[in-house]
Amino acid sequence: MNDAASNSGRPLRDNAANERDWRAVPSDDGKVNILVVDDQPDKLLVYETILADLGENIVAAKSGEEALKQMLRSEFAVILLDVNMPLMDGFETASLIRGRKQTALTPIIFVTAFGDEMRSAHGYSLGAVDYILTPVVPDVLRTKVKVFVQLFRMTAQIKRQAEDRIRLTREQAARAAAEDSIHRSSLLAEVSHTLSSSLDSDCRGRGLTQLAVPYLADCCVLTIIDDSGQVVDSELAWTSAKDESSETQSALISQLLDDEPKEAMTRALQSDKVERIRLSRALCTLRVTKAGETTKSSVELDFSIEHAAVFPLLARGRMLGALLLGFTAARPFDTSQEALVSEFAGRVAIGLDNALLYSRIREADRRKDEFLAMLGHELRNPLAPIRNAVEIMRLTKSAGPVHDEAREVISREARHLSRLVDDLLDVSRITRGKIKLGLVALDLNVLMTRAVDSMRPLIASRQQVLEVSPAREPISIHGDPVRLTQIVVNLVDNAAKFTPDGGRIWLAAIRSGDECELTVADNGIGIACESLSDIFTLFTQGERSLDRRQGGLGVGLALVKNLVELHGGSVRAFSAGVGNGSEFVIRLPLLKAVPVADESTQSTEQRSDVCHRILVVDDHAGSASTLATLLRMLGHEVEIAHNGHDALDQAGRFRPGIAILDIGLPDMNGYELAARLLQLPETKHSTLVALTGYGQDEDRRRSAEAGFHHHVIKPVERETLLAILKSVPA
Numbered sequence: 105m106n107d108a109a110s111n112s113g114r115p116l117r118d119n120a121a122n123e124r125d126w127r128a129v130p131s132d133d134g135k136v137n138i139l140v141v142d143d144q145p146d147k148l149l150v151y152e153t154i155l156a157d158l159g160e161n162i163v164a165a166k167s168g169e170e171a172l173k174q175m176l177r178s179e180f181a182v183i184l185l186d187v188n189m190p191l192m193d194g195f196e197t198a199s200l201i202r203g204r205k206q207t208a209l210t211p212i213i214f215v216t217a218f219g220d221e222m223r224s225a226h227g228y229s230l231g232a233v234d235y236i237l238t239p240v241v242p243d244v245l246r247t248k249v250k251v252f253v254q255l256f257r258m259t260a261q262i263k264r265q266a267e268d269r270i271r272l273t274r275e276q277a278a279r280a281a282a283e284d285s286i287h288r289s290s291l292l293a294e295v296s297h298t299l300s301s302s303l304d305s306d307c308r309g310r311g312l313t314q315l316a317v318p319y320l321a322d323c324c325v326l327t328i329i330d331d332s333g334q335v336v337d338s339e340l341a342w343t344s345a346k347d348e349s350s351e352t353q354s355a356l357i358s359q360l361l362d363d364e365p366k367e368a369m370t371r372a373l374q375s376d377k378v379e380r381i382r383l384s385r386a387l388c389t390l391r392v393t394k395a396g397e398t399t400k401s402s403v404e405l406d407f408s409i410e411h412a413a414v415f416p417l418l419a420r421g422r423m424l425g426a427l428l429l430g431f432t433a434a435r436p437f438d439t440s441q442e443a444l445v446s447e448f449a450g451r452v453a454i455g456l457d458n459a460l461l462y463s464r465i466r467e468a469d470r471r472k473d474e475f476l477a478m479l480g481h482e483l484r485n486p487l488a489p490i491r492n493a494v495e496i497m498r499l500t501k502s503a504g505p506v507h508d509e510a511r512e513v514i515s516r517e518a519r520h521l522s523r524l525v526d527d528l529l530d531v532s533r534i535t536r537g538k539i540k541l542g543l544v545a546l547d548l549n550v551l552m553t554r555a556v557d558s559m560r561p562l563i564a565s566r567q568q569v570l571e572v573s574p575a576r577e578p579i580s581i582h583g584d585p586v587r588l589t590q591i592v593v594n595l596v597d598n599a600a601k602f603t604p605d606g607g608r609i610w611l612a613a614i615r616s617g618d619e620c621e622l623t624v625a626d627n628g629i630g631i632a633c634e635s636l637s638d639i640f641t642l643f644t645q646g647e648r649s650l651d652r653r654q655g656g657l658g659v660g661l662a663l664v665k666n667l668v669e670l671h672g673g674s675v676r677a678f679s680a681g682v683g684n685g686s687e688f689v690i691r692l693p694l695l696k697a698v699p700v701a702d703e704s705t706q707s708t709e710q711r712s713d714v715c716h717r718i719l720v721v722d723d724h725a726g727s728a729s730t731l732a733t734l735l736r737m738l739g740h741e742v743e744i745a746h747n748g749h750d751a752l753d754q755a756g757r758f759r760p761g762i763a764i765l766d767i768g769l770p771d772m773n774g775y776e777l778a779a780r781l782l783q784l785p786e787t788k789h790s791t792l793v794a795l796t797g798y799g800q801d802e803d804r805r806r807s808a809e810a811g812f813h814h815h816v817i818k819p820v821e822r823e824t825l826l827a828i829l830k831s832v833p834a
Contacts, residue, residue, distance in 0.1 A: 136256050137161045137178050138249060141171040141197065142186040142215070151184060154242040158250055168192030172200060175207050181256030182249055187216035187227070198230040211252045215240065288444055291319060295451045300458075312452055313341035314352045320445055321429035322407055323390075325360055327369060328417075328425040328456060335359060340392065342405055342430075355403065356395035360428075362387060365412055369426045372414040376423065378442070379414040386410050387430075407432050413442070415449040419457035427452065473800070483525045484797035484818035485724050490518045491819035492730030499737045516561050522819055523593070526799075540801070541584040541670055545695055548581050548588075548613050548620060549574035555592035556611060562597070566605045570596070573612040579620045582695040587667050594660040595624040595688050602686070603628030618694055619673075625687040631679035639677045640665040668692070714834045716740045719760035721751040721777065722795070723770050727818070731764070731795075734822075740829070748772035752780060759786045762832055765812075767796040767803070775810035782811045791832045795820060 138160050140151045148164045155162055163178065165171040169192055171185070183201070187194035194214055201207045213234045214227045224235050234248055298311055316324040323342035330336050341354040360366050364383050372379040386408035394401050409430040417424040427449045431437055494515040497507075556572055563570045581588075592611070599609045603626045610625045631639060640661050661677075668675045673692040679685065718735055722728040723746050732742040743758050745751035748771045755763070763781060767774035774794060781787045791814075794807045799817040807815040814828055 135159065135161045136181040136253055137163055138253070139163050139165060139171060139174055139180040139183045141165045141168065141183065141189075141194070143167060143189040144186075147186070151240075151245075154240070154245055155249060157246060158253060160253060168194070168197030168200075171197055175201060175204070175210075179206075180210055182211045182213060182252035184213050184215055184245075184249070187214050187218070187223070195226060195230055198227070198232065202231045211255075213248060213252075287319065291315060291444075292447060292451060295448060296455070298455075300455070311339075311354075313339045314354050316427070316429065316448065317341045317352045318343045320441070320448065322432050322435060323405065323409060323430040325357075325365070325369075325428040325430075326425065326452070327360070327428070329373070329423065333373070333423075338395075340390070340403065342390075342403070344406055355392075357392040358395050358397075359393040361391035361393065361400060365414075365428055365430070368412065368414045369428055372416045372426050373423060376416050376418060378416070378446075380411070380437075381413075382411045383409060386433075411437065413437055413445070415445055417449055417453040417456060419453040422457070424453055424456045424460070476800075480525055480797055480799060482797065484522070484799075485727060487518055487522055487525075488724070488795075488797075488818040488820070489726035489730040490514060491522075491821075492727070492734050494518065495734050495822050496730060496737065499734070512561060512565075516565065518819065519558075523597070526590075526817075539587075539667075539670065541587060543582050543584055545580060545582060546585055546588075548579040548622065548692075551585055551588055552592055552611065552613055552622065555589045556596060559593060559596045559600070562600055563609070566600060566603075568600060568603060568606065569608045571608065571610050573610070575613045575615055575620070577615070579613055579615060580695045581620065581671075581692050583671050583692070588671070591664050591667050591690065592622070592624075594664050595690075598660055598688075599624055599626040599628065599686070602626065615694070616691070619691045620694055622690040622692070623687060625685065627685040630682045630684040631677065631686050632682050633679070636677055636679060640675070664688075664690075714830075714832075716762050716829060716832060716834070717758060717760045718742045719745065719751065719755060719758060719763045721745045721748070721763065721769065721774075722766040723747060723768070724766070727766070738826075738829075748777040748780075751777060752784070755781055755784060755787045755790075760790055761834075762791045762793065762829070763787065764793045764795050767794060767798050767807075775806055778807075778810040778812055791828075793828060 138155060138158075140148055140155075140162060142148050142151070142164075143166055145166070148166070152162045152164065160181070163174055163180070165174050168189055171183070174180075185194045185198060189197075194216075198212050198214075201210065201212065208231075211233045212231060213236055214232050215236050215238060216223065217238045227235055233252070236245060236248070294315055295312065298315065313324040313326050323340070326339050327335055328337040335358065338357045338359065339354060340357050340360075341352055344351055344353050360369070364381060365387075368379045368381045388405050388408050390403040390405065392401055392403060393399070410433040412428060412430045415427045415429075417426060427445075429437075429445060494511055497511045552574060553572065556570060560570070596609065596611060603609060608627050610623070612623045612625075614621050614623075665675050668690055671692055673690060675688060675690045678687040678689070718740050720728050720732050720735070720742060721744075722731070725746065728744045728746065732744050735742045743754055743760070745754050748769050751763075751765070763778075765774045765777055769777065772780075774796065778792050778794075781790065781792065792812045793814045793816060794812045795816050795818060796803070797818045799815075804815045816824060816828070
C-alpha cells in the first residue's frame with residue numbers, strides 16, 4: 105500500500121493554502137458539482153452519460169487520491185464512490201473525506217458489485233447515504249443523485265437566506281448603534297452648549313432636565329446645593345403622553361417631597377455614589393414645593409414611575425447636587441444607559457462648577473474694585489492736606505533754606521505717593537478694559553518737554569543728569585496727552601530709580617518712517633538678560649537691595665505697555681546685562697498732515713484777580729482747613745462745612761459761586777448734596793467741583809449725572825485748581 109493508503113483511518117490534513125470558502129453554493133454558472141470516483145474509465149464514461157441529463161457539472165476521479173484532491177478544490181453535492189479500487193479503496197477514501205470538517209457532511213453513494221450485508225454495514229458506518237449495486241439502473245441512479253442535488257440547492261438557498269438575514273440584522277444593528285451614538289453625541293454636545301451659553305450662577309442648570317427627558321428617562325429632577333448642603337435650585341421635567349408630540353414639560357421647584365426619591369437623593373449626596381431604587385409604590389403624582397411658593401403642590405404624570413436612579417454631581421471633589429431619573433416599568437435602565445447618564449452628569453457637574461467659579465471670580469473682582477476704590481480714597485485723603493500744606497508754605501514767607509528744602513522733600517514724596525496710587529488704580533482699570541482715551545492731535549516734542557519738567561526736582565535731588573533731545577521737526581501724533589505724559593513720566597521715573605546718584609538719563613524722540621520713536625535710556629544697574637522677557641509683566645520687579653532704594657509696586661512698566669498698546673504702538677526693553685544700563689524704545693504711529701494746536705497760544709481768559717465765594721465741604725478736617733487756607737491766600741472768600749446738612753444751611757446764607765464737595769460725607773454722599781444744592785435758588789447756578797479720592801470711571805459718570813461741573817482727584821494740583829477757578833466767571 106502506498107503513502108495514500110497508509111493514511112487510512114486518519115483525517116486528511118487541512119491545508120490553508122488550498123482551502124476555499126466552503127459555502128453551500130452552486131458554481132458561478134448555477135450548476136452544482138457531482139464527483140464520480142472509479143478506477144475504470146469505461147465506468148466513468150457510463151456514469152457521466154447517465155447523469156448528463158441532470159445538467160450539472162460531472163467531475164471524474166480515477167482514484168481515491170485524485171478524489172481527495174478534487175475535494176480540496178471544489179464543493180460537491182454528492183459523491184459516487186466505487187468501493188473496489190487499487191491502492192486506496194472506497195472505504196478508506198470515505199473515511200478520509202468524513203475526517204475533514206469541510207467535507208464531513210457531503211453525501212456519499214457507494215457503488216459496488218458485491219452486496220453482502222457485512223460490506224454494506226461497513227459502508228454505512230463510514231457515513232454512506234446509499235449503497236448501489238452494479239450494473240446500475242440509469243433511472244434509479246439519476247433519481248437518487250437528483251435528490252441530493254436538490255437537497256444541496258435547498259441547503260445553499262437556506263444558507264444564503266440565513267446569511268442575508270444575518271447581514272441585514274448586522275446592518276440594522278450597526279445603523280441603530282450609529283444613530284444611537286450620534287444621538288448620544290448630540291445630547292452631550294447640547295448639554296455642553298447649554299452649560300457654556302451662560303455662566304450666570306442665577307440660572308445655571310436651567311433647561312438641562314429637558315435635555316434628559318425623554319431620551320434618558322421619563323422624568324428628571326436636577327437639584328443644586330450650596331457649600332452648606334442646602335438646596336439652592338431645582339428643576340423638574342417630565343414627558344406628556346397626552347400630547348401627540350410628547351413634548352417635555354418642566355417646572356422650577358424648591359423641594360421634592362416624595363419620601364423614597366427624596367431619601368435616595370439624600371443618600372447619593374452623602375455617599376457620592378449612584379443610588380438605584382425600585383419604588384414600593386408606583387408614583388403617578390409627584391409632590392413638590394414650587395419655586396417661590398411655600399405651599400405644597402402636585403405634578404400629575406401621564407405614567408407611573410416604577411424605578412429610579414440618582415447620580416451625584418461631583419466636580420473637583422466638591423458635591424454640587426444630584427440628578428434623579430425616573431423610569432416606567434417598560435423602560436429598563438441597563439449598564440450602557442448608566443454609562444451615558446454618568447457622562448451626562450459629569451458634564452453637568454463641570455458646567456455647574458464653571459458657573460460657580462465664574463460667579464466667585466466675578467464677586468472677587470467686584471470686591472477688588474470696591475477695595476481699590478476705597479484704597480484710593482483712603483490713601484488720597486491724607487495726601488490732600490499734605491499737598492495743600494506744601495502750597496501754603498510756598499505762598500508764605502520763606503523761613504530759610506532748611507524750611508525750603510523740607511517743603512520740597514514733602515512735595516516731591518507726596519507727588520511720588522500720589523503717582524503710585526494712580527498707577528495701581530490705572531492698571532486695574534486697564535486690565536478690565538475701563539480706560540477710555542481722550543485722543544487729540546498733539547506734538548510729541550512739546551509733550552515730552554512738559555512731562556520731564558515735573559521730573560526735574562526728583563532728578564536734581566539725586567544729582568542725576570537728564571538730557572532731553574526732541575526731534576528737529578514737529579512729531580504729530582494722535583493720543584491722549586494725559587496718558588502719554590504718564591508714559592514718559594513712568595519711564596523717566598523708572599530710569600531715575602535704577603540709576604545711581606550722579607548717573608545719566610537720556611530722553612530722545614525721532615521720526616522713523618510712518619512712526620516715531622521715543623527712547624529713554626540710562627547708565628544705571630541694567631536688566632538681567634533672563635528678566636527682559638518679563639519686564640512688562642504686572643508686579644514684576646528686578647533684583648531688590650535691602651535698602652529698598654529701587655522700591656515700587658511693579659506696576660509702572662506694565663502700565664506703560666498697556667497705555668502704549670492702547671495708542672496702537674509698541675514698547676521694547678533692551679539691556680546688555682546687569683551693570684550696563686537699560687533702554688526703553690516706544691514706537692507710535694504718526695498723524696500725517698494734521699496741524700497741531702499750540703496749547704501755549706490758546707486763548708484762556710485770565711481771571712486771577714477775580715474773588716470767588718467758595719464753599720468747601722469735606723469731613724476730613726485737615727483736607728478742609730488746608731484747602732480753605734490755600735484758597736484764602738489766593739484771594740477768595742471761603743467757608744467750611746463738614747457734612748451735608750451743614751453745607752445746605754450755609755449755602756442758603758453764604759450763596760457760594762463755587763462749591764467744592766467731597767463725595768464720601770457722613771450724613772449724605774456728595775452726589776445727593778450736589779443735586780440738592782442745584783435745587784436751591786441761592787446755588788442753582790453755582791459751579792460744583794467734586795474733589796474726592798474716588799476716581800474710577802463709574803465715579804466720574806455719577807458725578808456728571810449728579811450735576812457736577814468738574815471731577816478732581818485728591819490731592820489736587822495747584823495748577824489744576826487755579827485753572828478751574830479761572831474758568832468760572834465772577
